[in-house]
Amino acid sequence: MRRLHTAALLAAGLICASLSASAAGPDVAAKPHLIERFKALAGEWSGSGLDGNSMPDATVSYTVTAGGNAVEEVLFPGSSHEMRTVYVRDGDDVVLVHFCASGNHPKMRSRTGENGDVLFDFDSAVNFDPTQAAHMHDARFAFVGPDEVTSRWQFWDGGKPAEHVANFHLKRVKIEPNERVDPPR
Numbered sequence: 001m002r003r004l005h006t007a008a009l010l011a012a013g014l015i016c017a018s019l020s021a022s023a024a025g026p027d028v029a030a031k032p033h034l035i036e037r038f039k040a041l042a043g044e045w046s047g048s049g050l051d052g053n054s055m056p057d058a059t060v061s062y063t064v065t066a067g068g069n070a071v072e073e074v075l076f077p078g079s080s081h082e083m084r085t086v087y088v089r090d091g092d093d094v095v096l097v098h099f100c101a102s103g104n105h106p107k108m109r110s111r112t113g114e115n116g117d118v119l120f121d122f123d124s125a126v127n128f129d130p131t132q133a134a135h136m137h138d139a140r141f142a143f144v145g146p147d148e149v150t151s152r153w154q155f156w157d158g159g160k161p162a163e164h165v166a167n168f169h170l171k172r173v174k175i176e177p178n179e180r181v182d183p184p185r
Contacts, residue, residue, distance in 0.1 A: 034110060034118065035089040037143055038071040039064050042176035045149070047169055058168055063176065096120055096139075104128035104135045117142045122156075131159040136166075147172040 047058035061074045066088075073085040084099040094110040105127050108120035120139040128135060137156035143149055148171050155164035 033089060034094045035087065037118065038087045038094065041149065043172050044174040045170040046173045058170065060170055098136050100136060104133055106135050106137065108139060113140065134162065
């Protein structure tokens with residue numbers, strides 16, 4: 001009798017687990033986290049010679065770091081204007097902190113825009129007053145293909161959008177070893 005009772009409880013548990021998994025739908029389990037799109041950027045990128053690029057001599061590298069939990073972007077590596085941006089997962093979002101050559105560090109939080117673009121909105125300020133200091137305030141990434149990406153960074157000054165916009169149109173020139181993964185859509 002005891003075995004029958006245990007078997008009935010086990011069967012009920014399996015049925016409940018099966019129903020909750022199927023209620024969630026296949027897309028919930030199959031949809032990769034947004035950070036995977038940034039991990040797929042691992043490698044070296046260049047904007048040289050690309051049309052519509054306001055930063056024509058841009059070189060950028062992306063490295064997956066921190067045990068696969070962060071992506072580090074280095075803009076203009078080795079130059080006096082070198083900057084870094086770190087992308088990390090925060091729940092369902094991706095959060096970035098941009099370490100600007102100007103000494104301020106805006107933090108932005110992601111959302112998905114039209115056509116699957118990733119939009120970053122200003123979230124908080126590190127080391128500056130955003131109502132006064134000039135800073136990068138928001139960004140948009142369009143993943144054109146596995147080896148092409150565009151981004152647009154909006155500069156703010158005095159608490160409002162400024163004329164300066166940094167547009168990057170980049171193509172991959174080198175893939176990080178063992179890091180080639182096509183970005184999820």
